[in-house]
Amino acid sequence: MHIEQLLEIFCTYSKFIKGLSDNTIKRYSENINNFISLSEVNHFDDINEQKVLAFFFKGRVERKWKSTTYRTYYMTLIVFFDWAVANGHLETNYVKGIELPKIPKSLPKNLSKQQTNLILETTLNFPCSHRFIRYRNHAILSTFVFAGIRKDELFKLTLDDVDIENRTLFINGKGEKQRIIPISYRLAEILKRYLKERQKLKKTCPAFFTSFRLNKAYTDAGLRRVVKSIRECSGVYFRPHVLRHTFATLMLEGGCDVYSLSKMMGHNDIKTTTLYLSASAEHLRSVLMKHPLEKNSF
The missing domain is CATH 1.10.150.130 (Tyrosine recombinase, N-terminal domain)
Known part of the structure; x- marks a missing residue:
């Protein structure tokens, strides 16, 4: 064959x-x-x-x-x-035994608090043809920033996966692994505002984030257009995955422990999460200030 x-x-x-x-x-x-x-x-x-x-x-x-x-x-x-x-189509796996090159360790790219706030403010005030579009776009980028989910996970979100009353997100992650992420008060309000606009348009699509003109799930192409527009308007270069990295870094700077962050991020190995410790200068600086001799005067 x-x-x-x-x-x-x-x-x-x-x-x-x-x-x-x-x-x-x-x-x-x-x-x-x-x-x-x-x-x-x-x-x-x-x-x-x-x-x-x-x-x-x-x-x-x-x-x-x-x-x-x-x-x-x-x-x-x-x-x-x-x-x-x-299945008997090949006698030997010729790939086994081939040497693998080392992957250089690089720190995750993230944005500062100021850059992140600028992106969200730009999205909320960006001129749109309908209020639904503005609130939806703001809700999408806010979900990346305040929940740290992956792009594919965002597109998989259904109405049943978002519990605003109990402030939780039910995530279907990589490899069909499921997890629950708590929603902050700010994100809950942002999502609630988007849902009101969605209800006004009588959207019945099960996907949480929907198209404006069609009663269908929002698309990757649509998100790329939004990200491109906000990048140009704000002057801040970012991708959805950078917002995920930013979530992790800001959470550590805010005092979140690595174990809890690892669970929220959906990492299989906590070593992946510890990379963000190195990426956060503020976190390292705050830890250094806890040195017992730091407050001694000379």
């Missing part, structure tokens, strides 16, 4: 049996198709150790892959080849 046909079967298996997200399936398909095209293979019989090594070597040297890109292809192909071996 042609390898592209087997790729389709693999993606179907990964989605419906393993329950992987659409984004993961899309990444699998794109990366494996790139391997098929660049390595000029039509069947699994065409694959050998030399072709796999050449693919990674060319990617690193000729295509100037970053370490993260290299690792993404590595993890995708190792899963695909494992599946192929298990």
